[in-house]
Amino acid sequence: MTTQQLIEQIKIKKSFLCVGLDVDLDKIPQSFLALEDPIFEFNKAIIDATHDLAVAYKPNTAFFEAYGIKGWISLQKTINYINENYPDIFTIADAKRGDIGNTSSMYAKAFFEDLNFDSITVAPYMGKDSVEPFLAFKDKHTIMLALTSNEGAFDFQTLDVNGKELYKQVLETSKSWKNSENLMYVVGATKAEYFTEIRKIVPDSFLLVPGVGAQGGSLSEVCKYGMNDNVGLLINSSRGIIYASKETDFAEKARAEALKIQQEMAAIMQS
Amino acid sequence: MTTQQLIEQIKIKKSFLCVGLDVDLDKIPQSFLALEDPIFEFNKAIIDATHDLAVAYKPNTAFFEAYGIKGWISLQKTINYINENYPDIFTIADAKRGDIGNTSSMYAKAFFEDLNFDSITVAPYMGKDSVEPFLAFKDKHTIMLALTSNEGAFDFQTLDVNGKELYKQVLETSKSWKNSENLMYVVGATKAEYFTEIRKIVPDSFLLVPGVGAQGGSLSEVCKYGMNDNVGLLINSSRGIIYASKETDFAEKARAEALKIQQEMAAIMQS
Numbered sequence: 001m002t003t004q005q006l007i008e009q010i011k012i013k014k015s016f017l018c019v020g021l022d023v024d025l026d027k028i029p030q031s032f033l034a035l036e037d038p039i040f041e042f043n044k045a046i047i048d049a050t051h052d053l054a055v056a057y058k059p060n061t062a063f064f065e066a067y068g069i070k071g072w073i074s075l076q077k078t079i080n081y082i083n084e085n086y087p088d089i090f091t092i093a094d095a096k097r098g099d100i101g102n103t104s105s106m107y108a109k110a111f112f113e114d115l116n117f118d119s120i121t122v123a124p125y126m127g128k129d130s131v132e133p134f135l136a137f138k139d140k141h142t143i144m145l146a147l148t149s150n151e152g153a154f155d156f157q158t159l160d161v162n163g164k165e166l167y168k169q170v171l172e173t174s175k176s177w178k179n180s181e182n183l184m185y186v187v188g189a190t191k192a193e194y195f196t197e198i199r200k201i202v203p204d205s206f207l208l209v210p211g212v213g214a215q216g217g218s219l220s221e222v223c224k225y226g227m228n229d230n231v232g233l234l235i236n237s238s239r240g241i242i243y244a245s246k247e248t249d250f251a252e253k254a255r256a257e258a259l260k261i262q263q264e265m266a267a268i269m270q271s
Numbered sequence: 272m273t274t275q276q277l278i279e280q281i282k283i284k285k286s287f288l289c290v291g292l293d294v295d296l297d298k299i300p301q302s303f304l305a306l307e308d309p310i311f312e313f314n315k316a317i318i319d320a321t322h323d324l325a326v327a328y329k330p331n332t333a334f335f336e337a338y339g340i341k342g343w344i345s346l347q348k349t350i351n352y353i354n355e356n357y358p359d360i361f362t363i364a365d366a367k368r369g370d371i372g373n374t375s376s377m378y379a380k381a382f383f384e385d386l387n388f389d390s391i392t393v394a395p396y397m398g399k400d401s402v403e404p405f406l407a408f409k410d411k412h413t414i415m416l417a418l419t420s421n422e423g424a425f426d427f428q429t430l431d432v433n434g435k436e437l438y439k440q441v442l443e444t445s446k447s448w449k450n451s452e453n454l455m456y457v458v459g460a461t462k463a464e465y466f467t468e469i470r471k472i473v474p475d476s477f478l479l480v481p482g483v484g485a486q487g488g489s490l491s492e493v494c495k496y497g498m499n500d501n502v503g504l505l506i507n508s509s510r511g512i513i514y515a516s517k518e519t520d521f522a523e524k525a526r527a528e529a530l531k532i533q534q535e536m537a538a539i540m541q542s
Contacts, residue, residue, distance in 0.1 A: 022373075022374070060370075060374055062370060062377035062378045065377070066385065067381075068347065068386070071381075076339065076340060096369055096370050098394065103331055103333045106295075106333035107337070110333065110342075114339045115339070125394050125396045125416055125419075126419050127426030129421050129423040130421065130423050131423075148371070150372065151399070152399040152402075153397065154398065155395075155398030156395060156437065157398070159432040159433070160432060160433070162431070169427070169430065170427065
């Protein structure tokens with residue numbers, strides 16, 4: 001999917017919601033456990049119930065890998081289901097990959113070609129040659145960690161380097177990389193005031209924003225400081241939507257939660 | 272495997288060689304492609320030919336994931352084969368994972384429990400709560416990126432923070448984390464002189480050292496500056512061993528390359 005197509009979808013749906021698919025078998029309706037592929041069936045139900053309210057889905061690879069080969073099959077079925085039934089959805093493999101060049105090329109092949117995701121999250125620590133292999137794919141997007149939403153973000157990301165925080169240096173340096181127009185960035189919602197500074201460095205880039213909801217971030221604050229002319233934000237919600245209920249009404253409740261967020265987004269986009 | 276058991280294996284085998292299993296189907300004898308699981312069969316042949324000369328094997332997850340479900344099956348079969356046939360081998364999942372706490376817990380479950388690796392490589396960018404879930408596993412080891420062997424290492428890892436390079440800050444900070452005795456570190460061989468400084472910060476930790484061989488690092492230089500009383504080093508070689516030949520003699524040639532390195536290691540341990 002091109003960036004322009006993503007922007008169009010946001011306008012059509014009046015939504016910039018991304019639903020995170022972090023399926024924990026302990027947290028889903030226990031009736032699913034009798035099915036052959038509970039993870040996929042749960043994802044399918046969530047996707048069917050929310051696809052018109054969300055522009056993106058973000059399967060978190062850890063929650064699939066934890067179940068080994070069965071988990072990988074569930075991941076494959078989930079991404080195939082989205083691509084076949086809802087081709088207008090932007091798909092994100094939340095994988096946080098990154099390694100030396102030839103290894104990153106293999107990860108890019110895995111997620112962009114074999115699984116056919118539109119994008120993948122990557123870690124910046126190993127620098128340019130660990131990220132550029134992902135950037136080489138046309139109409140695929142590489143979402144690099146900048147400032148994350150967890151407590152550990154303050155261990156290294158906000159350390160002072162050359163008179164600025166490390167995450168700002170990461171943003172700036174990445175702009176010089178080949179095909180950097182294919183970069184998006186992860187910026188946690190728990191620190192809304194940081195968005196002003198971040199927008200000075202990457203005014204046009206899409207930011208994937210975790211941390212609204214379960215982790216305590218505020219949607220309106222993030223939009224106030226982080227939105228650009230094309231919206232430029234994908235706000236992720238995982239647990240708040242997919243675990244809205246553990247009962248048989250889980251899909252309805254998930255839709256109700258997604259609708260609440262989408263309506264708030266529509267109001268913000270209109271204002 | 273405990274650290275003490277690893278140290279004993281190093282003494283018994285007079286080797287601190289780790290063989291990296293980065294199987295690229297384009298680079299292995301083409302006769303394997305007719306087999307049902309070429310990646311596993313190739314790994315098996317390499318392992319059988321070198322297991323008495325190496326103390327560790329390091330499958331690189333990217334090279335399995337690139338083949339989707341089939342690749343994940345090959346990974347499972349490879350780790351099972353090692354665990355069943357060579358229980359004295361230390362196994363490393365070269366996965367470079369790391370995410371917020373509940374996600375890192377799922378990755379730890381995937382690699383330590385489901386696949387039963389002794390260790391996994393992780394990235395430090397997200398800080399303490401992204402790494403501690405891995406450290407919580409008894410007799411499992413978390414090998415964190417400190418200073419990598421690629422060109423991009425100089426993009427962020429060597430930036431000055433608080434008057435020292437970032438990778439030194441990463442090493443120092445990590446020592447305060449819970450169960451930090453389960454930490455090892457990745458330090459690239461391409462910069463042997465850096466080991467002196469690193470040993471001041473982590474004198475006792477094991478260091479996993481890529482970059483000897485194909486990437487140009489020198490074994491004797493690394494040992495000169497990086498060895499401690501327990502050796503404290505795992506020197507990785509991937510391409511130099513597994514692709515020593517593309518012909519039917521690939522296993523023999525792999526063994527010859529491994530033997531050359533093991534003999535050099537034995538000589539260094541004796542001196």
